[in-house]
Amino acid sequence: MDIGLNNLNPKLKIIGAMVLAFTFSFIKSIELLPVIFFISLVIYYLSKLPLSLLLKRWIIPAPFVILMGLFMMFFSEGQTVLTIGYLSIKKEGIYWALTIITKFLSILTIMVTLFQTTHFIDIVRALNSLGVPAILTDIIIFTYRYIFEIGKQLNKMQISMRLRGFRNRGLKNIISLVSLVGTILVRSYEQSEKVYNAMILRGYGHKESVKQDLKLCKSDILGVFIVVAISIGLITVQIGLSWGGF
Template structure:
């Protein structure tokens, strides 16, 4: 099973960027892009995001694989907007109506989603996950949140393997889907609900075992400053230039969004 940081060993300007400064810089861009509401900023936003992904040297296939399932979920929601949102009719055929406001809202939501997801993939894909967690701690994120993030990442793969094992077990016991899709035929819903419930129960039991094991090994005891804030160096001059550049771009998007919004009003 592939992981987010399988290409963390590559060499690129983004890979060499000091992790703490990279987290701050890309995080600022993510928040700035999330605040964009003006359609005129979409192309610059996509351009900045595409440039950063090119600088990361991450494969295109890696990006497509990571965007696939979140993209399906998003499209299932936003595809309804052109038909349900707005008053200005662009096209109509019988009861089916496409509205301008809904189309513009869909374009904006999809663009922001792509930019935020791609920047997140760049952040997680160019640094080992443990190093990213340490960088989060170094900028003051509470220990409980970083520990939860690390454990969630670690055991998601265990749950996925458990799910695959249970699927294989059901097939060996004669279960066959009654539809062309893998699970969602009408006659398959009961089996799917049973599988999901069993998986949740097993996951809960495993979480209790992990917590008890961690407590026995001293989890929660006070830690030294070195162990809590590892690697808090300021980085090279190029690391600081990269941080200054990304922060400037983020502030520019926020300022332009506010300026364009005021002009419209």
């Protein structure tokens, strides 16, 4: 039986990823932080994705989380462990910084695994079959299609502006930037009318556009069982640690 993540049912993958992400958010005890980090790395390893990809994804949002961590380390109330000039690092601050950084990396790893092992259109279909209204899933699909097209338009317009001597000097050039954004909005508005007419001619609106029945197999059920077992286990241990029962 193949339990490779790439072949699992997208609907169950979304449920599994969200269950794990919320379970990781629930964790507060420092003893469990290495456990959730290890679980997320094992799941990423099972996806057979390259490590370099994960590292790239970790780097993008890292500055905000590191800043939050530093703020907590220096400005939390508690026992001082080190003094640097006017600032002092607190024991409790280190604990909280470690907690948010580990939780952030673990949840991000789970989400990267989900979105890198599932085709985007399958995720949208799965969201629809999980009850997300068709209007929303339709907008998601069309937006995904148009982001790249409008992005190209913006790029072309910015190149043309530079070739005509435009230099972005902030508020001094605000009128040019307003025209740039205004033109993008007007073009997209005009395009939307043509798109709608073309869609109607092709039968849009006569049936649910993305709804699809996603069948389950044994590996899906095993996958869900493992995720639910891990989550129940982690939540039970966390509650036990919070009450001092372990």
